[in-house]
Amino acid sequence: MIEWLVVGAGVAGSVIAGRLAATGASVIVAEQGGDSTPGNDLFEALDVTERVRSTPLVRRVDGGPLVPYTAGVGLGGGSAINGSLVSLSGPFAHDHSLPLETDGQIVRATHNGQRIDVWSAYGRHSSANPLLGREVDRVLIDGSRCVGIRCVDGSEVTARRVVVCAGALGSPLLLLRSGIGPATVGHGVQDHPAVMIRYRRRAGSDRAARAISAVERCGPLQIMRLDRVSAIDDGTAGVIVMLMRPQSFGRVAIDAAGVADINFSLGSSERDVLELADGVSAVLAAGLDGDLMATPSPGEEVAWVRSELAMSTPVVMHPTSSCAMGRAVDRLGRLDGVDNLFVADASVFPRIPSVNPMLPTVQLAENLVDRWISAGLV
Numbered sequence: 001m002i003e004w005l006v007v008g009a010g011v012a013g014s015v016i017a018g019r020l021a022a023t024g025a026s027v028i029v030a031e032q033g034g035d036s037t038p039g040n041d042l043f044e045a046l047d048v049t050e051r052v053r054s055t056p057l058v059r060r061v062d063g064g065p066l067v068p069y070t071a072g073v074g075l076g077g078g079s080a081i082n083g084s085l086v087s088l089s090g091p092f093a094h095d096h097s098l099p100l101e102t103d104g105q106i107v108r109a110t111h112n113g114q115r116i117d118v119w120s121a122y123g124r125h126s127s128a129n130p131l132l133g134r135e136v137d138r139v140l141i142d143g144s145r146c147v148g149i150r151c152v153d154g155s156e157v158t159a160r161r162v163v164v165c166a167g168a169l170g171s172p173l174l175l176l177r178s179g180i181g182p183a184t185v186g187h188g189v190q191d192h193p194a195v196m197i198r199y200r201r202r203a204g205s206d207r208a209a210r211a212i213s214a215v216e217r218c219g220p221l222q223i224m225r226l227d228r229v230s231a232i233d234d235g236t237a238g239v240i241v242m243l244m245r246p247q248s249f250g251r252v253a254i255d256a257a258g259v260a261d262i263n264f265s266l267g268s269s270e271r272d273v274l275e276l277a278d279g280v281s282a283v284l285a286a287g288l289d290g291d292l293m294a295t296p297s298p299g300e301e302v303a304w305v306r307s308e309l310a311m312s313t314p315v316v317m318h319p320t321s322s323c324a325m326g327r328a329v330d331r332l333g334r335l336d337g338v339d340n341l342f343v344a345d346a347s348v349f350p351r352i353p354s355v356n357p358m359l360p361t362v363q364l365a366e367n368l369v370d371r372w373i374s375a376g377l378v
């Protein structure tokens, strides 16, 4: 029998599969997507349609409209489409094998300037066996033991242990569809609330139009400068103001028919809105090298931030904390009352990391495998 079955070959799933396989254990990874070559920069990558999924729709704010929410699918998950930005300042320093390069003051997960998705860094050259195109519908429970998975196509795979790494939206939805943890799973989902100030670069600007050209940390905010905001450069540039220590919490749930019902409740903490509005005012006061497009008038920043937060932003999708450690899972990622079932991805962060989440997710997955080894599970 297969020893470990990992659901999802994204950032965490790639680390978990590669590390478990390195111990000699038999590992299968069920991944809903495929294995096409990812694009290099953020917007090239988002143009590779089979790598991107924008469903289920979500509400970003209480009472807001349902809007698309982008996630990466296929081997590497989010790391095959994201900005590859890495913050070196925490939240914890754990060993990892993700290659990093510095370009000016930006650190990215690249090798010779090319994106390295986490599957390529951890899983591709391991003995872990990916089953592609397998969307998992639920985990199979026999008494109090998890014994495998059932896919949407009706196929079943059994294993001694199952690790759910379907991301901070996918993991709670999968557990809830399986009838597991409605009192704790899905509660407290977070994201980094962010708004983009768009402007038209001045004609004759000879700046090379890079997707992300600068990143700086200003107290609770991260300010990202984009010289273009899509794969094709139409002269539009942007500054993203992102709140890294939000106090707002939302919920991932399913309705009676099993349909996803997701609300991030961004800005439900007034402090979050005020801190973002302060950041917007500061960026506008410092001035931008171009003509502003649809930005707030002085004094209107708070209302503008609220209305922008309701809509999907094109580049900040950092969901975490929907199966929080200490609330939904224990220190090994186990769910109360179900043996042989673990959750191990960005959903288990107790609070959203106050930095870009990919590297912390890699480190979290490394840390969990170390804990399983110490606990004699591997």
Ligand SMILES: Cc1cc2nc3c(=O)[nH]c(=O)nc-3n(C[C@H](O)[C@H](O)[C@H](O)COP(=O)(O)OP(=O)(O)OC[C@H]3O[C@@H](n4cnc5c(N)ncnc54)[C@H](O)[C@@H]3O)c2cc1C
Pocket: 007, 008, 009, 010, 011, 012, 013, 030, 031, 032, 033, 070, 071, 072, 073, 074, 075, 076, 077, 078, 079, 081, 082, 083, 084, 085, 086, 134, 135, 136, 137, 165, 166, 167, 168, 170, 171, 174, 314, 315, 316, 317, 318, 319, 345, 346, 347, 355, 356, 357, 358, 359, 361
């Ligand atoms: C556009 C974009 C830009 C970003 N930019 C950055 C950045 O610059 N820096 C940074 O640090 N972070 C960035 N992030 C966030 C980062 O990518 C995520 O924090 C990270 O991917 C989370 O890892 P994860 O393992 O929890 O989930 P994911 O990497 O999303 O992996 C989940 C995997 O599970 C699979 N899956 C889901 N449901 C199922 C199912 N039912 N059956 C089978 N498979 C399933 C998915 O296909 C996916 O492969 C960005 C994210 C996006 C979307």
